[in-house]
Amino acid sequence: MGRIMSVALPLVALSVASICYGMADAAAAKPPSTYLKWHYYKTTNTCHDAEEYVRHEVKLFWDSDKSITAKLLRLVYSDCFVTGCDASILLDEGPNPEKNAPQNRGLEGFVAIDKIKYVLESRCPGKVSCADILHLATRDAVHLAGGPAYPVLTGRKDGKISDAASVDLPSPSISLQSVLEYFKSRNLNEVHMTTLLGAHTMGRTHCSYIVDRLYNYSGSGKPDPSMSATLLESLRKLCPPRKKGQPDPLVYLNPESGSNYKFTDSYYRRILSHEAVLGVDQQLLNGNDTKQITEEFAVGFEDFRRSFAESMYQMGNFKVLTGNQGEIRKNCRYTNK
Numbered sequence: 570m571g572r573i574m575s576v577a578l579p580l581v582a583l584s585v586a587s588i589c590y591g592m593a594d595a596a597a598a599k600p601p602s603t604y605l606k607w608h609y610y611k612t613t614n615t616c617h618d619a620e621e622y623v624r625h626e627v628k629l630f631w632d633s634d635k636s637i638t639a640k641l642l643r644l645v646y647s648d649c650f651v652t653g654c655d656a657s658i659l660l661d662e663g664p665n666p667e668k669n670a671p672q673n674r675g676l677e678g679f680v681a682i683d684k685i686k687y688v689l690e691s692r693c694p695g696k697v698s699c700a701d702i703l704h705l706a707t708r709d710a711v712h713l714a715g716g717p718a719y720p721v722l723t724g725r726k727d728g729k730i731s732d733a734a735s736v737d738l739p740s741p742s743i744s745l746q747s748v749l750e751y752f753k754s755r756n757l758n759e760v761h762m763t764t765l766l767g768a769h770t771m772g773r774t775h776c777s778y779i780v781d782r783l784y785n786y787s788g789s790g791k792p793d794p795s796m797s798a799t800l801l802e803s804l805r806k807l808c809p810p811r812k813k814g815q816p817d818p819l820v821y822l823n824p825e826s827g828s829n830y831k832f833t834d835s836y837y838r839r840i841l842s843h844e845a846v847l848g849v850d851q852q853l854l855n856g857n858d859t860k861q862i863t864e865e866f867a868v869g870f871e872d873f874r875r876s877f878a879e880s881m882y883q884m885g886n887f888k889v890l891t892g893n894q895g896e897i898r899k900n901c902r903y904t905n906k
């Protein structure tokens with residue numbers, strides 16, 4: 570527990586967090602008395618070196634392709650926000666699994682999870698859940714990219730149901746108020762939200778998610794006035810007006826880190842200079858709290874790193890299955906027969 574508190578507490582030291590939320594929030598960030606544990610597989614002696622195996626495999630993926638961090642981050646959000654952190658996003662079975670939902674188009678990282686699961690099944694058959702693998706692997710990939718090494722509690726079980734109809738992930742052009750409400754319904758406050766959106770410091774998005782900002786913002790026939798002219802010009806080149814059936818290119822969410830896939834705080838400075846690619850990111854300036862947090866992270870990389878650790882930890886506790894509520898899948902793509 571000592572290690573966990575040492576991560577939960579520094580958020581209070583964040584000036585913005587303590588102004589807005591104070592101690593009550595730090596208390597809320599503690600494990601909601603689930604059965605999750607620090608080093609579950611070691612302390613229960615079910616797979617002593619599980620975390621080392623995961624770290625080793627993630628390093629191999631990272632060495633050959635740095636985009637693994639962005640892929641795993643997106644995967645873990647897509648999993649936790651929809652029906653909780655139960656690895657339902659990994660399932661291939663069922664008439665229409667979550668991964669088939671339009672919001673999950675372009676999700677990647679499944680192959681990495683399969684490989685890690687394969688290694689763990691050969692070392693400790695039937696012991697390590699896919700839900701835990703997803704969280705541990707993401708943590709290790711974030712750390713390799715320059716992010717914090719946050720604590721991941723373990724002992725999650727895997728869910729048995731995955732249905733695209735339950736996928737309600739917000740669109741990238743949703744209003745600030747709606748996205749706040751969406752995060753609140755997942756026990757995440759303004760600080761968590763502003764922090765987790767910072768994962769857009771890496772990764773890519775399809776042009777179709779930003780063409781409204783480039784050509785016809787809110788049906789005005791004009792571009793989004795909150796986008797800088799320089800960014801507008803460069804994005805219009807990458808994302809020309811397109812008709813149905815034409816290709817939908819990918820652009821970097823943060824052209825500054827681009828293909829480096831580095832975990833940096835440049836995302837927040839870009840928002841301040843009106844250079845966010847996604848509308849949802851640029852809108853952080855529209856809320857008093859979210860603006861203040863953005864300003865703080867733009868000059869305080871350590872604050873951002875600490876808050877990221879705290880926010881990933883908080884997100885990873887959302888609606889987890891423990892004990893007999895779920896199973897440990899043998900193959901992350903299929904429930905056990």
Ligand SMILES: *[C@@H]1O[C@H](CO)[C@@H](O)[C@H](O)[C@H]1NC(C)=O
Nearest residue numbers: 784785786787788789790791
């Ligand atoms: C912009 O969007 C509005 C509303 O969807 C639409 O009526 C209008 O034709 C569009 N304008 C252009 C130039 O595409």
Ligand SMILES: *[C@@H]1O[C@H](CO)[C@@H](O)[C@H](O)[C@H]1NC(C)=O
Nearest residue numbers: 745746855856857858859860
């Ligand atoms: C933001 O701050 C301004 C100026 O202090 C105030 O007028 C406004 O009501 C605040 N908005 C919100 C949503 O709190």
